[in-house]
Amino acid sequence: MFSHANDAMAGVGGTGHARSVFVTNDALSGHIGTAQILPYLEGLAARGHILESLSVETRVNDWDREGAWRKRLEVAAIRYYPLRRSAGPLYKLERFLLPSRLARALERSIAGARPDLIHCRSYMPLKAVLEASARHRIPFLFDMRGFWIDQRIEGGFWNMDRLIWQQVVKWLRATESRAISEASAIVTLTADARDIVSSRPDYNGAPISVIPCSVRGDIFRPLSGKPDRRSRLGIPAQSRVIAYLGSAGGLYRLDVLYRLWQSMTERGVQTSLLFIGDHQFASHAEAAAQVGVVLDPRLCFFVRCAHHEVPGMLATADVGISPIIQNFSSLGVSATKVGEYLSCGLPVVTNAGVGDARRIITDGENGFVLPDFGDDAIAQCTAAVIAGLDGGFLPPQEISRRAGTYFRMDHAISAYDAIYRNFVSESRT
Secondary structure (H helix, E strand, O other): OOOHHHHOOOOOOOOOOOEEEEEEOOOOOOHHHHHHHHHHHHHHHHOOOEEEEEEEEEOOOOOOOOOHHHHHHHHOOOEEEEEEEOOOOOHHHHHHHHHHHHHHHHHHHHHHHOOOEEEEEOOOOHHHHHHHHHHHOOOEEEEEEOOHHHHHHHOOOOOOOOHHHHHHHHHHHHHHHHHHHHOOEEEEOOHHHHHHHHOOOOOOOOOEEEOOOOEOOOOOOOOOOHHHHHHHHOOOOOOEEEEEEOOOOOOEOHHHHHHHHHHHHHOOOOEEEEEEOOOOHHHHHHHHHOOOOOOOHHHEEEEOOOHHHHHHHHOOOOEEEOOEOOOHHHHHOOOHHHHHHHHOOOOEEEEOOOOOHHHHOOEOOOEEEEOOOOHHHHHHHHHHHHHHHHHHOOOHHHHHHHHHHHHEHHHHHHHHHHHHHHHHHHHHO
16 A cells, blocks of 8 residues: 555666755755755765755744754754845845845855755755756756645635736746756655656656655654643543644645534534644634634644654644645645654544545545545544544554555655665766
């Protein structure tokens, strides 16, 4: 069932250590950087690759934790060059200056590092990477993650009725097409996305690796002490607890969570909601009211914590939920929270139309996949969750073990390591 961590390495191989300049628009000091970028870079450095990192950091970042990210890079012997952005009123203005700043920084890194490859994470650095790759004849890895342009449009972030956004999207589409055509290797998060990219007319035959968002098994694992953990948060001992991890809005369908809570409550099952991240009751109560659900403030709990503290919070829950809009872009989504839930032994409620969901979740064993968001599907999900929590779901340790075959961080690092070695092998031939 969980075959794609191994599929990620198909078509790549070789020996030798690569010199790489890694370029990302995400902040290494932020939550994504801490959870999803730094572990990859540390793992690649531990396998002998020589790395330089260009990232975009906000001047004030709540997740910085006294520069812990810098210490991690220094311990791993990774040279880093952060580009600073303001967190205040200048934030949007600096966005227009960022491409030229990034291009200049990349030129300096290439001159000093003489890399075998440029590793481009997602879309924002593409213009600088494409120009540098062509100018210096250095191959690049397009680590595209998902279909970012479509995510922004389908998530309602860009108003496509406005001419300016139509022009922006036109330019981004051309840049995306050029990247897919010219990349020496491509990484997608899901097998569904790989199949879509490989069928595009601009695809030029570069090897495509599937590397889902991954999880550190030494941090995300089943923990004991649920009653005490619940008591500290004030969660009723008899409640069934549904956890939602991460931000709300955009691609996520939180109305599904509200309706599932209401459906379980109407079935006589006291259910509490645990929101982990930057959440407030007022905003959720307002959103729930729009779908006819009245949330009970006594059964809603809110926690904000550092990334390494998340497993302890999830240990208070019975189920994790990750409902995502059913659009084209969702086929490229690998929700980190799904891997984190499962690795902590929680069954997961998600939905069809999200990349590889049916490959990861088996109904009644490690969760439930909603076929759609209709009332009948919510009723089916309610029945499945109640039955599962009454003994139908697999034990937490088995759920976690299965998750490891797909989401394990060392599998992802091995896949990136194979790609890097292939760049060195090809450059020598």
